[in-house]
Amino acid sequence: MDTHDAPSDARPVLEGPDIARVLTRIAHEIVERAKGADDVVLLGIPTRGVFLARRIADKLEQITERKVPCGSLDITMYRDDLRMHPPRALARTEIPGDGIDGKLVVLVDDVLFSGRTIRAALDALNDIGRPRAVQLAVLVDRGHRELPIRADYVGKNLPTSLRETVKVQLAEEDGRDTVLLGAKPDAQ
Amino acid sequence: MQRHLISAADLTRDDAVLILDTAEEMARVADRPIKKLPTLRGRTIVNLFFEDSTRTRISFEAAEKRLSADVINFTAKGSSVSKGESLKDTAQTLEAMGVDAVVIRHGASGAPYRLANSGWIDAVVVNAGDGTHQHPTQALLDAFTMRRRLIGPDAGLGQDLDGRRITIVGDVLHSRVARSNVDLLHTLGAEVTLVAPPTLLPVGVEAWPCEVSYDLDSTLTKSDAVMMLRVQRERMNAAFFPTEREYSRRYGLDGDRMARMPEHAVVMHPGPMVRGMEITAEVADSDRCTVVEQVANGVSIRMAVLYLLLGGNEPAVTHPRTEEK
Amino acid sequence: MSKTLIRGAKVLGGEPQDVLIDGGTIAEVGAGLSAEGAEVVEADGKVLLPGLVDLHTHLREPGREDSETVLTGTRAAASGGYTTVFAMANTFPVADTAGVVEQVWRLGKEHGYCDVQPIGAVTVGLDGRKLAELGAMHESAAGVTVFSDDGKCVHDAVIMRRALEYVKAFGGVIAQHAQEPRLTEGAQMNEGIVSAELGLGGWPAVAEESIIARDVLLAEHVGSRVHICHLSTAGSVEIVRWAKSRGIAVTAEVTPHHLLLTDELVRTYNPVYKVNPPLRTERDVMALREALADGTIDIVATDHAPHPHEDKDCEWAAAAMGMVGLETALSVVQETMVDTGLLDWAGVADRMSVKPAQIGQATGHGRPVSAGEPANLTLVDTAYRGLVEPAGFASRSRNTPYEGRELPGRVTHTWLRGKATLVDGKLT
Numbered sequence: 001m002d003t004h005d006a007p008s009d010a011r012p013v014l015e016g017p018d019i020a021r022v023l024t025r026i027a028h029e030i031v032e033r034a035k036g037a038d039d040v041v042l043l044g045i046p047t048r049g050v051f052l053a054r055r056i057a058d059k060l061e062q063i064t065e066r067k068v069p070c071g072s073l074d075i076t077m078y079r080d081d082l083r084m085h086p087p088r089a090l091a092r093t094e095i096p097g098d099g100i101d102g103k104l105v106v107l108v109d110d111v112l113f114s115g116r117t118i119r120a121a122l123d124a125l126n127d128i129g130r131p132r133a134v135q136l137a138v139l140v141d142r143g144h145r146e147l148p149i150r151a152d153y154v155g156k157n158l159p160t161s162l163r164e165t166v167k168v169q170l171a172e173e174d175g176r177d178t179v180l181l182g183a184k185p186d187a188q
Numbered sequence: 189m190q191r192h193l194i195s196a197a198d199l200t201r202d203d204a205v206l207i208l209d210t211a212e213e214m215a216r217v218a219d220r221p222i223k224k225l226p227t228l229r230g231r232t233i234v235n236l237f238f239e240d241s242t243r244t245r246i247s248f249e250a251a252e253k254r255l256s257a258d259v260i261n262f263t264a265k266g267s268s269v270s271k272g273e274s275l276k277d278t279a280q281t282l283e284a285m286g287v288d289a290v291v292i293r294h295g296a297s298g299a300p301y302r303l304a305n306s307g308w309i310d311a312v313v314v315n316a317g318d319g320t321h322q323h324p325t326q327a328l329l330d331a332f333t334m335r336r337r338l339i340g341p342d343a344g345l346g347q348d349l350d351g352r353r354i355t356i357v358g359d360v361l362h363s364r365v366a367r368s369n370v371d372l373l374h375t376l377g378a379e380v381t382l383v384a385p386p387t388l389l390p391v392g393v394e395a396w397p398c399e400v401s402y403d404l405d406s407t408l409t410k411s412d413a414v415m416m417l418r419v420q421r422e423r424m425n426a427a428f429f430p431t432e433r434e435y436s437r438r439y440g441l442d443g444d445r446m447a448r449m450p451e452h453a454v455v456m457h458p459g460p461m462v463r464g465m466e467i468t469a470e471v472a473d474s475d476r477c478t479v480v481e482q483v484a485n486g487v488s489i490r491m492a493v494l495y496l497l498l499g500g501n502e503p504a505v506t507h508p509r510t511e512e513k
Numbered sequence: 514m515s516k517t518l519i520r521g522a523k524v525l526g527g528e529p530q531d532v533l534i535d536g537g538t539i540a541e542v543g544a545g546l547s548a549e550g551a552e553v554v555e556a557d558g559k560v561l562l563p564g565l566v567d568l569h570t571h572l573r574e575p576g577r578e579d580s581e582t583v584l585t586g587t588r589a590a591a592s593g594g595y596t597t598v599f600a601m602a603n604t605f606p607v608a609d610t611a612g613v614v615e616q617v618w619r620l621g622k623e624h625g626y627c628d629v630q631p632i633g634a635v636t637v638g639l640d641g642r643k644l645a646e647l648g649a650m651h652e653s654a655a656g657v658t659v660f661s662d663d664g665k666c667v668h669d670a671v672i673m674r675r676a677l678e679y680v681k682a683f684g685g686v687i688a689q690h691a692q693e694p695r696l697t698e699g700a701q702m703n704e705g706i707v708s709a710e711l712g713l714g715g716w717p718a719v720a721e722e723s724i725i726a727r728d729v730l731l732a733e734h735v736g737s738r739v740h741i742c743h744l745s746t747a748g749s750v751e752i753v754r755w756a757k758s759r760g761i762a763v764t765a766e767v768t769p770h771h772l773l774l775t776d777e778l779v780r781t782y783n784p785v786y787k788v789n790p791p792l793r794t795e796r797d798v799m800a801l802r803e804a805l806a807d808g809t810i811d812i813v814a815t816d817h818a819p820h821p822h823e824d825k826d827c828e829w830a831a832a833a834m835g836m837v838g839l840e841t842a843l844s845v846v847q848e849t850m851v852d853t854g855l856l857d858w859a860g861v862a863d864r865m866s867v868k869p870a871q872i873g874q875a876t877g878h879g880r881p882v883s884a885g886e887p888a889n890l891t892l893v894d895t896a897y898r899g900l901v902e903p904a905g906f907a908s909r910s911r912n913t914p915y916e917g918r919e920l921p922g923r924v925t926h927t928w929l930r931g932k933a934t935l936v937d938g939k940l941t
Contacts, residue, residue, distance in 0.1 A: 190939060197710075260537070274827060275827060275828050275831075276826060276827060294828065295830070296828040296829060296830035296831060297701075297710065297711055297712040297713050297782075297829065297830070298712075298713070298782030298828060298829045298830075299828040299829075299830075300825075301781075301782045302782050302783075302828050302829070303815055305781070306781075306783075306826075318712070319712050319713075319830070320712035320713075321711055321712030322712070326857075364712060367710070387699060389926065390708070390709040391704050391705060391708075391709060391715055391717070392704070392705045392706040392707070392709030392710070392715075394706075395706040395709065395710070396709070396710075
């Protein structure tokens with residue numbers, strides 16, 4: 001997983017206003033594809049996916065003038081690389097009150113990379129309920145998929161090399177909004 | 189870095205808070221339609237019980253199964269320390285079957301420590317109660333219960349029990365629960381007072397990080413939680429106290445005494461309760477008594493401990509105690 | 514018989530001298546002795562002591578030959594510098610008849626590594642109820658003079674009184690294992706701060722001290738003498754000191770392990786530290802050292818207690834009590850008493866040879882290193898320091914608490930009536 005400390009040589013590929021704009025676009029796309037977003041439930045993947053989901057939910061509310069259920073889905077205990085690292089601290093899973101059965105769940109994450117996080121998220125969802133459909137929204141798709149997974153809503157497609165690293169910083173956690181592209185520390 | 193959970197005294201404050209926080213997330217799994225996580229899939233855990241304890245065993249078993257571990261129950265009934273019964277041989281036999289962790293309950297104090305430190309086996313060892321020594325998961329679930337009741341499930345995240353006043357009443361001498369709780373609660377910043385007749389306090393208790401009192405009434409009014417320990421009737425025959433009636437009168441918790449506790453204070457009991465001895469039915473069945481919650485919390489705590497010890501390539505819990513050479 | 518010249522040995526730690534052994538006797542002690550016709554041992558500044566005498570050894574034969582036999586136990590004794598061991602009575606069958614004590618005595622004689630003086634049981638089967646035939650054991654070929662139920666306490670005050678009285682008839686002595694049984698039910702280790710924390714049954718000091726207090730008063734009352742086995746507490750020292758000041762005929766022993774080890778070691782739950790009486794506190798250790806130095810405690814005795822590996826390779830509560838000690842005793846005494854300045858080598862000879870031989874009436878042992886005396890001798894390389902390696906023990910058992918510990922001193926030679934039983938650290 002990318003760390004969120006910006007490397008010194010990182011350059012921004014998305015700035016605050018860009019991020020706001022793409023999230024607005026994603027919200028509109030969701031309304032359009034979900035035909036009004038009546039049954040949409042947004043689930044952010046901790047940590048930054050949760051903040052993005054909340055921002056999209058706010059925008060959906062502005063568009064549809066209805067509250068859109070929004071929660072979080074921690075995938076730690078579903079990861080396929082648990083035994084390669086020390087156990088990680090768990091993050092919060094918060095499923096909105098009406099649950100996800102029969103709903104259109106939109107998973108929200110910051111960066112789509114190997115696809116393994118989303119695979120774990122799908123497993124986690126499976127233990128919580130049975131959605132009508134599951135879609136995926138990401139701020140950045142940097143490629144290099146290792147599983148047959150694709151995003152339904154993409155803020156920015158960012159072709160990268162495996163020697164590069166992508167950092168998403170969000171005001172809620174990092175004090176500012178930006179997406180940085182830099183060289184991997186061990187590749188320098 | 190040790191890989192086992194043998195004593196509550198081995199846990200640092202940060203370790204303990206991490207376990208409590210993890211348990212808080214585990215508790216939420218119990219509210220889901222599918223109360224199961226794939227986390228320990230393919231790991232085998234044996235519950236090696238040399239002492240009868242259905243409660244503790246099924247609590248561990250529920251925790252193990254919720255984490256998708258393969259569970260083997262091994263109950264060596266009544267063979268506590270009898271000659272010819274070798275803990276080493278039993279453990280090695282089980283390990284040969286590919287066991288990743290051993291949850292052990294044993295009548296001999298120190299048996300889990302021996303199992304973890306003698307080079308007999310490589311598996312992770314979790315102490316589920318040894319003799320009159322330690323019962324660390326019990327102390328953790330008690331601290332978890334206190335944090336939830338006194339601070340709140342969400343408000344408690346990341347918090348310890350700094351400044352909370354906890355009174356533990358009863359047969360401290362024979363209680364691994366008391367030892368574990370004194371160690372852990374002290375680590376978490378709580379102020380612990382032990383209350384018991386002098387016969388049921390160990391010589392050497394003066395070195396424990398707690399206060400000692402022989403008088404229940406004077407400590408009740410300043411307690412945030414009162415933990416009643418089970419007092420076995422057999423103790424009477426060994427002259428630890430004269431009669432059941434006298435014990436109840438001096439050290440039992442009844443409705444009158446409970447009424448003198450602060451309004452927010454809770455009554456705890458590790459179970460099984462001896463109603464009419466250390467606790468009256470009125471108190472045991474009241475809203476302030478957390479016995480049933482403690483049972484539910486036990487599963488969450490044991491899930492957290494097993495996840496943190498077995499969920500990665502190395503344990504997330506550090507231990508200061510040095511290993512035996 | 515052959516002659517041996519020990520050249521340049523510090524006799525009792527004094528100035529280097531030569532000692533000539535002729536047959537079973539010391540022929541001459543002095544400077545520049547002639548080596549003609551003698552095998553020469555270059556002592557090169559090593560310390561020469563009278564052969565050590567252990568008043569408290571468990572040889573396990575008959576009955577527990579899996580842990581020790583008279584042969585392996587006496588070989589261990591010779592390795593440790595001993596020329597006499599007193600074999601405790603808690604064998605299977607118990608040494609409570611003339612037959613059993615004669616068997617043990619004869620086995621010792623046959624093997625020839627060390628004199629074996631059997632100790633007789635005080636009560637039949639060590640059960641504390643009925644006096645064993647003390648007189649018969651005394652009159653047997655083994656000539657028993659020391660009686661003990663060691664491992665168990667003669668707890669009944671009347672039985673103890675009778676035993677003390679009865680042995681006066683032939684100058685015997687009762688060696689008491691002081692342990693009040695009711696106060697030590699379920700006891701696993703010294704009662705105190707460590708036991709409270711570890712949750713192991715406490716073994717209070719008072720369980721030892723109350724029996725010692727009773728028995729010195731009984732000895733005074735009946736005008737007999739009493740020997741106290743393995744003193745382990747500061748309080749016991751005080752009682753013995755008081756009794757001696759009153760002129761009561763009491764003698765006392767301390768084990769090497771109680772001079773060095775404390776109950777802090779039990780924190781490892783390693784049963785190699787499980788012993789009866791239990792390891793006590795630092796304060797007790799210091800009091801015992803001081804008492805051994807000032808003569809309140811008369812002797813060091815090993816309480817050599819061999820156990821097979823499986824009896825220690827288990828959980829604490831299931832483990833057997835006891836430690837082997839014959840092969841490390843002198844090193845531990847050097848570490849705790851000599852290197853600390855509490856005792857000189859003459860003092861060591863007194864506490865480990867002269868006095869134990871006197872208490873046990875082991876004739877020919879514990880004698881001065883001078884011409885005309887039996888050549889029971891031990892040569893010690895006191896400058897040596899090394900790690901204790903149980904694999905090299907002559908004892909059949911390895912349950913030493915000192916494995917891997919660095920200790921000073923090494924016995925290089927032992928002579929039993931002029932015959933070398935240990936040469937350059939190797940048994941003959």
